[in-house]
Amino acid sequence: MKCNYTPKDIAGKLALSFLHNPLTALLAVFILAIGYLALEIMPREEDPQIAISGGAIIVPLPGASPKEIENIIVKPLEEKIREISGVEHIYGMAMENVGIVNVQYYIGENREISNLKLYDKVMQNMDQLPKNAMHPLVKPFDIDIDIPILTLAFYKKDPNLSDAKLFKIVKDLQYRFNRIKNVSKTQIIGAHKRQFNILVDLNKLKGYHVSLGQIMQAISSVALQVPEVKNRTKDNKIVIFGVPNAIESIEDVKNIIVANYMGSPIYIKDIARVEDGIDIQNFKSAKIWTKNINDKEQYTLTIAKL
DSSP, X not given: OOOOOOOOSHHHHHHHHHHSOTHHHHHHHHHHHHXXXXXXXXXXXXXXXXOOEEEXXXXXXXXXXXXXXXXIIIHHHHXXXXXXXXXXXXXXXXXXXXXXXXXXXXXXOOHHHHHHHHHHHHHHTGGGSOTTXXXXXXXXXXXXXXXXXXXXXXXXXXXXXXXXXXXXXXXXXXXXXXXXXXXXXXXXXXXXXXXXXXXXXXHHHHHTTOOHHHHHHHHHHHSOOOEEEEEEOTTSOEEEEEOOOSOOSHHHHHTOEEEEETTEEEEHHXXXXXXXXXXXXOOOOEEEOOSSOOSEEEEEEEEEEO
16 A cells, blocks of 8 residues: 655655655665674774873861861861862762862873873862871872773681781782783772780789880881991902891790889780781771672782883
8 A cells, every 4th residue: 555645744754755765775885884893893902091190188187076177277278279170070088187189081082181180189288188187198100000900809718827827828929910911900908917916914014113105116126127237348249247137036025025024024914915926906807798608808919001
């Protein structure tokens, strides 16, 4: 049945002209060929490089509450950063003792110039920060190396494996990954390093009239590796001997002399208990959940490419 409908709009008239036109099939083939060539020739990348610039401004203020941080650090910084051209988003965070302002520029902004403008703006307004605030830290973002393309999780199947041993294994793998071509940055998250923990008995500390500062000073004086420089040789060369670390075991820590009390030396073992453990002051951790394992500590190794 023949349709006598006559379109009145432009789109209908254009479609009607192609219905019985012999060039329609040729045009369709031409469009398909152009699309195929574009698909083959156009460069593609699984992880494309996108010029995204930004940074974070970290201002510590010891003893300040989050409300105080927000009023005297975060909000004034946000107002000044809005004066920078090219800023797209500003995110401020107020926490105990520190304020953080994250800045993101529009896509395509020059990274070096953007970071320089951000640094200059912070330095120009240093006089507006509180007098007891510490020096602000301006940390630029680099999406090329800050976002990993691979994340590896390590956890202990053997309960006898210590945290220090696991950290050593992951650290060795990190070193090997860093030697691979086009690997820009690797980072270990949730790791705990080995250290000797000195648990001081405050009652004994008071009884011997010893302060915590004396303990810290005594330990730091023997915990450094200091090179010993000798005179020049006949060949006009300098000879350097490495002095070994004086702390290598728990017994070395226990036998450190802290002070003298009534003519007798006071050792660490007299006023504290020493343990061979991990850095208990590090509260950062990562956990893994699997089908057979619930809430198990893990070390995460992230890898980013150039």
